[in-house]
Amino acid sequence: MGVGSTAHAAAGGDGDGKGPCPHACPPGRPGPPGPTQPTQIVRTPHMLTPGLNTGSATCPAGTVITGGGLVTPLGGNNLTVQVYESFPSAENAWTVSFNNPAGTTGTYTVYAVCIPVTPAT
Structure with missing residues (x-):
């Protein structure tokens, strides 16, 4: 995986609409x-x-x-x-x-x- 895919995975979404969030997951509770x-x-x-x-x-x-x-x-x-x-x-x-x-x-x-x-x- 390249740097772009690591950063994208860290954001929580995979952008394909099939993951937990369609774009980027919101932050969790503190x-x-x-x-x-x-x-x-x-x-x-x-x-x-x-x-x-x-x-x-x-x-x-x-x-x-x-x-x-x-x-x-x-x-x-x-x-x-x-x-x-x-x-x-x-x-x-x-x-x-x-x-x-x-x-x-x-x-x-x-x-x-x-x-x-x-x-x-």
Whole structure:
């Protein structure tokens, strides 16, 4: 397809009277407004223990989770982390579970990426 046919298809009509609109379809209804507040990244520190570690980060009221993960001091020099789970455990929370086989102590951080909820109109 050439550029002309792509632009014509984007207009919604094929001009032959057989498509959804004989010439060009009118615009649809506007969708809800987008978020008016910026994305927030919530960081929740947890104590790192030898063996299994499980922690969560929770988004503030009025926001929902869109992603998350963790940051650990483990890595390199044979200090590896074995992640078992990293998932949205609720509409507003991210949970991770991982193994610390090296027995290293300190802290790790679970983070949640949160966006504001847009009220339905």
